[in-house]
Amino acid sequence: MIRLEHVTLRYPGGKGISDISFSVKEGRVTGYLGPNGAGKTTTIRCLMGFMKPDGGSCTIRGMDCFREGTAIKRFLGYIPGEIAFPKGMSCREYLNYQCDLRGVKDTSRMRELMERFELPGKGTMKQFSKGMKQKVGIVAAFLHDPEVLILDEPTSGLDPLMQNEFIRLILEEKKRGKTILLSSHMFEEVERTCDDVVIIREGQIAARADTEELTSSRRKGYVVRTPELARLKAFGFPVGEETEESCVVYVRGSETDAFFKQLAAITVLDLDTKTQTLEDIFLQYYETGEKSHESDDF
Amino acid sequence: MNLTIFKCTLKRYWKLLLLFVAVLCMYLAIIISLIEPDDMAKVQGLFGTMEDFMGAFSIDIAAMTSPLNYTASTFFSVLVMAFTMVFYVILSVGLIARQVEDTSLSCTLSAPVKRSTLVLTCGLFLIFSMAVLFLGILGCGLGMLGRYGAFDAMAYGNLVGVTFCLCTAVAMLSFFLSVAFCGSRLGAGLAVGVPIGLLFLQMAAGAGGDRTRWLSYLTPFGYLDSVGIVTGEVSSLGLYLVFGAAVLALLGASVAVFQRKRLPI
Numbered sequence A: 001m002i003r004l005e006h007v008t009l010r011y012p013g014g015k016g017i018s019d020i021s022f023s024v025k026e027g028r029v030t031g032y033l034g035p036n037g038a039g040k041t042t043t044i045r046c047l048m049g050f051m052k053p054d055g056g057s058c059t060i061r062g063m064d065c066f067r068e069g070t071a072i073k074r075f076l077g078y079i080p081g082e083i084a085f086p087k088g089m090s091c092r093e094y095l096n097y098q099c100d101l102r103g104v105k106d107t108s109r110m111r112e113l114m115e116r117f118e119l120p121g122k123g124t125m126k127q128f129s130k131g132m133k134q135k136v137g138i139v140a141a142f143l144h145d146p147e148v149l150i151l152d153e154p155t156s157g158l159d160p161l162m163q164n165e166f167i168r169l170i171l172e173e174k175k176r177g178k179t180i181l182l183s184s185h186m187f188e189e190v191e192r193t194c195d196d197v198v199i200i201r202e203g204q205i206a207a208r209a210d211t212e213e214l215t216s217s218r219r220k221g222y223v224v225r226t227p228e229l230a231r232l233k234a235f236g237f238p239v240g241e242e243t244e245e246s247c248v249v250y251v252r253g254s255e256t257d258a259f260f261k262q263l264a265a266i267t268v269l270d271l272d273t274k275t276q277t278l279e280d281i282f283l284q285y286y287e288t289g290e291k292s293h294e295s296d297d298f
Numbered sequence B: 001m002n003l004t005i006f007k008c009t010l011k012r013y014w015k016l017l018l019l020f021v022a023v024l025c026m027y028l029a030i031i032i033s034l035i036e037p038d039d040m041a042k043v044q045g046l047f048g049t050m051e052d053f054m055g056a057f058s059i060d061i062a063a064m065t066s067p068l069n070y071t072a073s074t075f076f077s078v079l080v081m082a083f084t085m086v087f088y089v090i091l092s093v094g095l096i097a098r099q100v101e102d103t104s105l106s107c108t109l110s111a112p113v114k115r116s117t118l119v120l121t122c123g124l125f126l127i128f129s130m131a132v133l134f135l136g137i138l139g140c141g142l143g144m145l146g147r148y149g150a151f152d153a154m155a156y157g158n159l160v161g162v163t164f165c166l167c168t169a170v171a172m173l174s175f176f177l178s179v180a181f182c183g184s185r186l187g188a189g190l191a192v193g194v195p196i197g198l199l200f201l202q203m204a205a206g207a208g209g210d211r212t213r214w215l216s217y218l219t220p221f222g223y224l225d226s227v228g229i230v231t232g233e234v235s236s237l238g239l240y241l242v243f244g245a246a247v248l249a250l251l252g253a254s255v256a257v258f259q260r261k262r263l264p265i
Helices: A040-047 A091-102 A108-116 A130-142 A160-175 A187-193 A211-216 A229-233 A253-263 A278-287 B003-033 B040-048 B051-056 B067-074 B078-101 B105-109 B115-146 B153-180 B186-207 B213-218 B226-231 B237-260
Strands: A002-010 A016-024 A029-033 A055-060 A076-079 A148-152 A179-183 A196-201 A204-210 A220-225 A239-242 A246-251 A270-275
Touching (some): A016 A040, A016 A179, A029 A040, A040 A179, A076 A130, A091 A108, A091 B105, A220 A253, B003 B115, B067 B153, B078 B115, B078 B153, B105 B115, B115 B237, B153 B237, B186 B213
Parallel strands (some): A029 A179, A076 A148, A148 A179
Antiparallel strands (some): A196 A204, A220 A246, A220 A270, A239 A246
């Protein structure tokens, strides 16, 4: 449904994205993660037709995102990373504006979403908080019941209740067979909604994997307090958080015996366990840029 | 053209438009009310005390031989060019460039709206706004001049028409520059700076006498001989064609440029 093949876009300053290839199959929710400045928004701008890539192709349903952007947007919903609205409009005026632009005559879905996300119809959006503006953006993206959604940090600024409400909405849309590309820093949101994850770093794909596969391949973390940290790190197991006296070592189930035999060779002052969350896995890419799981395109 | 975008833009700018119509009409009314049609020499004397200063504003005191000539010489000089310029630079920067800068344009372009339709609609709105401004000037001028008795209303209408085409052409240039350079620091700067620069050239051409008169050939404002148009000495057909073609060409160029533009929204 959404396909990027060898997409490259360079800004005059040299940054951008390089040789990005991945796809989002119909009916799937794909998480698109990466540290700040990695290239997530640039990728999304290519998909939205706001920028034409220097090389490669971006297509949605086989249509080129730049040349046929208008046709694509008939069935596409979008939440931008930075919400900004035309000046002087109230919430209802803006949503009616979106309905008019899209030729949506039946506003029942819009009203239903406004109620769900507790949006007032009155008041200029100048007075709205970031969270309120984000809710308006969410309603605007979903009000025409699009088949494809591109969401750039959709829960940014939302309170925990509204975040949960948004996750429920995504899961409902997923059940209805919608295709969603979700760029986010909220690991819990990605864990709960995404079937697949693509991680980008410094403009290139660092990893892509099935969320279920990632979850099942989680390692167990052992918090080891020892005065011989250097020897512990030399064992060769992935190491997480570290302090002066301790560090977290991540061990797969099959490696447990080997780990404990090596551990017996050093002085251990304390030992505790810690299960590796998806956040821990993702943070490895944010910090070190290691490539880990690479499966075929989804 | 997209009517939804047009209506939304009108809602955003109608107060500014009305304000400028009111200011221009008020200014025109005050200027015309200074006339003593039976004693135009007195009016010439009033302006004659500031002859050099009047030159900078392209005001020809010697031409003030009738209320219509007086109006053409005073109001339809640098004054109308400057006042309308303030209006159209605000508009031309706000229509596209400002929305790219604050990323609010993504709200419109995330809907199934072609870039060409968006720019065409904004460009047409600019032309429409200029037309409203000059319709106000036309109506106010006809009313005020009519108080002094019969006058050549067609000539006045013709002058308003040519001035409208000229100012709209420069407005379109400002719009084109704001669209071509939107997303960069140059966008707003060029859209404001180039028209002001052209106006300063005209003022310099008038202020320096014969030494600097050649500068008027470097700016489109220098081709507006307002007194010549009302007296019939200058043919306005060529001016309509040139300025009209400039408006259409710049609008077309704006559409062409924007379709290829990288938008950081």
